[in-house]
Amino acid sequence: MKKSWSVIKSSYINALAFRSEIVLWLFLHVIPLVTIFAIWNSIYSNQNEIRGYSLTMILQYYFMTSLIDSFTSTHFESWRVKEIREGKIDFLLIRPLQYIQELFLRDIGGKALYLTLALPFFLVLFVIISTQSGLTFPNASIFQWSIFFGLLTVGYIVQFLAATIVVLSGFWLEYAEGGEHFKFVLLSLFGGWMIPIPMMPAWLQQIVNFLPLKYAFAKPIGIIQNTDKLAISDIVYIAAFVFFLWAIVQILWRKARYQYSSHGG
């Protein structure tokens, strides 16, 4: 526990050195929101409801996708794959922490700093946008918010495991970092980040409802907007999916260790 805490702490401190970059990223988060809000405002200018969604609900939906993305997204794939390709992880292999544990704890440390800066930022942004548009705070119970944050935690674990699979594939594949783009496209399309499920065409809805990626964005937002519920079957499906990803990570890691070679040091 002490070891884990010290890794998280050191990662947090390292991330502090790049605080100006984090602040810049946060400001750049505003642009897609402004654009998407402008698009939906214009679409709703001559209609009050589209497939069960009012303008307020749709603005909430996209604000929430941005917030969820801040909580759950991972962006370590590119530089971690580069590290592996260049044979620069020797020192990580001889530490008393497993490589994957180290990945996780370092990401947690960086994420902690990001959220420290992002949460007040989103709060201010929410106040500003709500005075300029029809955005309101979702009317959800504490129980619904608890499920929402529970799903966010699962969402982070799923994204972390998916990112780890991308990193571990770097032991074999030359362009493994490109997997980050595939991960993002799949999550956006099948997770409900791009557009709410009821607004998708029937063929896409069928795919999204079959796949577990909807638990990343569409499901948590649906719960706090009172348009969806979490059933026992959902929990079983989520647990099975997380276990599936975890098993892949373990299998890949066992084989990956023997693929690695470096010189000097």
Add this chain to the structure above:
Amino acid sequence: MLNFRFKTYWKLFWKFRKIHLMRTLEYRGDLYFWSLISTIWTLFSLLFFDLLTQTGSIGGWERHEVLLLIGVFSILDAFTWSVFYHNMREYTRAVFSGEFNQYLTKPINTQFLIMTQSNSFNNFPRLIIGGVIMHRSLVALNYQPSFWQVISFLGLLSLAGLFIYLVWFIFATLAFWFEKLDNINDIIPSLRQIWQVPRSVYTGVTSLILTIILPLGLMTSIPTEVLLGKASVNWIIYFVVITFICFIFSQIFFKISIKKYSGAGN
């Protein structure tokens, strides 16, 4: 003398392209893989707007007009990623690492060197997809632009490319002022969504900021409007004037900024 200078620059420009083509062909797997990624992103964006336009018109633009704009955006975006991104990254890297001396001491124009030294061929499929989307949208609209509309469209699209370059160059030049800001080159790519939609979606304060003060919202809208024959002359004039002002400002800002540079003895 002027002719001689032009020939030198012309030769240099193609020399750089030749070097980069050779380098690209050396790593063909890399070319195929990143071309696939950029194609996926383009199709993803197309699907998004295809789904959106099924729910209603966007800023008064009907489905195929919006898709035409997406085609124009894909072409402009493919061009900016292919040419500007790599050069700007190299420019800011050189400033941060103190290697900018290498640019300053060469017997050619520094800005020419910065902007032509590198490029990427990965976005070539996007250019083709953009062209195909444009063609299909015009066919669906049953609209045939005149010769002069096509010429004006190409001129304004080039002007949009120039404007994006100038704004990006101004942001990248901030590297002289800030000690360490690695994601300075991600500012403009993050703003791309602004010109991915018709300018009419922006209203009130956002319209004032994104179509007048920093008119990034006009980049694809104005050329597309010209192609559709519904452009306003006032907006075209404004677009040309603001690009010229931006050009003058970027030159002055670069000259001032360069005085702040101190190399790292190499």
